[in-house]
Amino acid sequence: MHSGSIRTGYTSHMAAHETEIKSSTSIVPCFLFVELVLMAGTVILSYHFEYTDTFPVHTQGFFCYDSTLSKPYPGPESTSRAPPRLLYPLITVLPIIMILLGEVISVLTHPHWKSREKVIACGDCCFFNPLLRRVVRILGLFSFGLFCTVIFAGAVQTVTGNQTPHFLSVCRPNYTALGCVSHIQYVSTPHACTGDPVLIAEARKAFPSKPAALGAYSAVYTMMYVTLVLRIKGSRLVKPSLCFAILSPSWLLSLLRVAEYRNHWRDVLAGTIIGSAIAVFLVTSVLNNFGSSSGSRPEELEKPLQDPQLNPVPPLPPPPTREKAMALRPLMSLDPPPCLVPVTPDVLIPSNCMTSQV
Template sequence: MAPERQHRRPWLIYSFIFVELVIMAGTVMLAYYFEYTDTFNVHVQGFFCYDSSYTKPYLGPEESSAVPPALLYAVVAGIPTLVITVTESVMFLLQYTSKDFDTREKTVVTGDCCYLNPLVRRTVRFLGVYIFGLFTTDIFVNAGQVVTGNLAPHFLTVCKPNYTALGCQHTLRFISHQEACTGSEEDILRARKTFPSKEAALSVYAALYLAMYISCTVKAKGTRLAKPVLSLGLMCLAFLTGLNRVAEYRNHWADVIAGFIVGVAIATFLVVCVVHNFKGKLLLNETLEKDTLSSAPMTSLPRVESPLQKYIASQIWGADRGYMAVEQDCQESHRLR
């Protein structure tokens, strides 16, 4: 039974890895179609003539923002990767040098021919979940933007509607057709995709995931104050990113708050339900527990006998006593003779 179970285990591992790779590939492809193709048409939302909510000034393309997309994507992808990799390496080296590792196996068997270092295993696990969450956040945000088609605060500035041709004699006239705009189609399309705010969602997701990683993983002495300061600093940067979107009239407050909610929800779910608050153990801890159990003396464990065992023991003890009594009687009669 044991060899059969051992033979089936590699196939289960390979199946799980294959399923996870398929899910990751599907997530990346879906995010690509949302971001760089016109597969999904944006909902055309109407507006009222001279609506003051959409007449804010247009401060230029996204690249001219104080937090341009290239900088934001580089930060949310690079800093967590660097922090997690460096932290896991330092923790593994400290544990490696502080324990006797000569007689212990330093790799984890994942199949008949594959071996994985515990450092690589933890790093790949935490980073893989983080990257998956980034693409998931992007998909949720793009789906919300496509479905709602919410207008940016500067929409009428880039739309440039011909109010005379539209018959806007008063501000209560509602314009619902797409041909009402005469401005740049690219700017108009971008101004229709604001709810929820992608920048707010990605920034708060990265900040919260990294803050929870630092709080749950780093256990060194003297970090009781450093961990809260780092965590609050990361959350403050994410909050400032959302404020910048509102200050530059690129998003409404509702867009930024919705983005924060999406990022916080995805980060919390992945940390609590997927990586279990980063409770993965290093290999040394696992081997220490196994060795402790294997070296425990058997006499220290209490022994529980069943009623059948007690009955058999009593019968054997009674038979032994009867045999000894007969033998004593024979010896006594022989002595008297």
């Protein structure tokens, strides 16, 4: 009878812990009037950088017969080995699928997962599930970082106006009219090019490489999610293999951009650094390494609940009395007390012997 009541109390305590609800009146207004506004602003700004001429690109000059800018024109982006129809789905869809699978696996394999997040009640009608909140937070920040990467890379391209390796092939300058007689002569005339203006404007957006930045951001964000969230027991090679598989398309994309004369190696390196830095900042500073919003550590949450009736704490021993302490005091001394051994009638020398006999 007593054990049944203990088990019933323990079960009710566990159920109360799992169904804990936190009330909040600011989550919906903050989401509608702050986060959605910022997200819409980043989308609109990235659209203007990517598909319009709202921000004119800086017109940078070039040296006559510059060999670093005279590579053959590789064709439009659609003819590349990594075309946009393959690149952008790989950057966006693959991380989303991996994050969704990771969250579902975490729910199914961790019994104390619900203790990491709380159900948020906004009023009497809106209840936000912990899994839904976490997925929206992770994927929403991932989308926000993608648009921020586009904005940052586009802004740097607009300000610098660095040329691609095939710039002179699409520029088609008239060296005779420009008076080019040596390789060290610098041409700064805005109307020095006679080629297609659209291709020329695209050839002035080389630094940093936007595809390399997006690929690095997506790969690093997903790799950090796999490393910090997924817990695979019994194998030490699964996580490194997944991370290398995620990073490999990004590295291959960077090599293709250089091999096809679409970007210089420094453009690809700068894009990789920018995308990786944005991903690391969002994961570590904003998401706190994909931890819970309450700030509690997983080690503390995964400890099983202990009932004081099932696991009684043993009583502490009573303190020793004064008589026992005085009785044990001589036995606890390391060195015996010194005694006096008479050597001569007039000299007494201290010694460590236990007895003194003449």
